[in-house]
Amino acid sequence: MNTALVIMAAGLGSRYEGGIKQITPVGPSGEIIIDYSVHDALKAGFNRIVFVIRKDIEQDFMEAIGHRMETVAAKQGAEICYAYQSLDAIDLPVPEGRTKPWGTGQAVLAAAKYLDMPYMVINADDYYGVDAFRTVHDFLLANHEDQAVAGFILKNTLSANGGVTRGIIEVNDQGFVTDIAETKDIRKDGDHATAAGGKTLSLDAHVSMNMWGFQPAYTRLLQEGFDAFLHSMENPLTDEFLLPIFTNKLIHEDKVKVKVLESHDRWFGITYKEDLPQVLRDFAALYQQGIYEPDLYSDLKKQ
Structure with a gap:
């Protein structure tokens, strides 16, 4: 069965002061986070990679990422596709003063013509781990009705340099989501975490x-x-149409069931500039553990 990976990259460069975080080198040979996502997706068995970008970054994206990814994918018998998220891709007049597109839900819809198969959606600037890709891919092959979300463990996703926003998942006895609560300013505090408003989290x-x-x-x-x-x-x-909020709405309306696929992989991301040194150490450790080869794509086998 064919499966697609949607990489939401339309926000490239908009949230990292001092540089474009999606093309910040993090690997020993200048690899960027997207390199690892594409590698892990191809290794898991995804055979269509869809980049959602903006038209105004298309040339820079192709030079920094796109052409290289096309070469890698072609060797695996996979295809690279491009979709474009824009503010005016709606049937209504754009509100005067609106400057940014409509959120992650619209980003996925921009790729709709490529989504005639089960698909996974990820952020461009997050490292998720090899097992998480494999777990979601295998679920999509085995289950043709339910949706899924990778359930990371909170302690594996925190920054030492400031608070973060996470979607806290409530799970029922059958392993399905009952609620996703966007929770802001989460910080580690001893043997627990605290969030905005003094909330305590495990x-x-x-x-x-x-x-x-x-x-x-x-x-x-x-x-x-x-x-x-x-x-x-x-x-x-300012309102945005966001995947977690909309999917949570569908869950509460009993329109979808979302399976939580637990992942103990450590998430890496550059939320703050100060996160970069730790991220570099984290990637170096993955190579030392043999998770990746010095030539990143050398371990891929044609599916």
């Missing part, structure tokens, strides 16, 4: 890092939800 709580597994039918629900969102915004200048 370091072993499951969290969403925007690594989803979806069936093709989900895309129709997403389109319906986006259309409704556009007609019900409270603040047209």
Whole structure:
């Protein structure tokens, strides 16, 4: 069965002061985080990679990432596709003063024509780990009805340099999501974590890092939800149509079931500039452990 990976890269460069974090070298030969995502996805068996970008970064993206990824994918019999997220890709007039696109839900819809197969969605600037890709891929092959979310362990996703926002997942006895609560300013505090408002969290709580597994039918629900969102915004200048919030709404309406696929991989990301030295050490450790070869793509076998 064919499976696709959607990499949301339309926000490239917009959140990391001092550089474009998606092309910050983190590997020993200048590899960037996207290199590891593509490697891990191809190794897991995904055979279509869809980059969601903006038209205004297309040339820079192709030079820094796209052409190289096309060469890698071709050797594996996989394809690289491009989709474009834009502010004006809606049937309504763009609100005057609105400057940014409509969020992660719209990013996935930008790739809709490529999603006639089970697919996974990830952020461009997050490292998720080899096992997480394999687990989601295998779930999509075995389960043709339910959706999935990689459930990372909170303590494996925190920054030592400031608070982070995470989607705290509540899980029922059958392993399905019952709620995803966006929780801001989470920081490690001894043997637990604290969040905005003084909330206490277990370091072993499951969290969403925007690594989803979806069936093709989900895309129709997403389109319906986006259309409704556009007609019900409270603040047209800033409101966003976000995957976790919309999917949580569907869960509470009993329109989808989302399986939590627990991952004990350590998430890496550059939330703050000060995170970079630790991320470099983390990647160096993965090589020392034999997770990756010095020539990153040398261990891939044609599926």
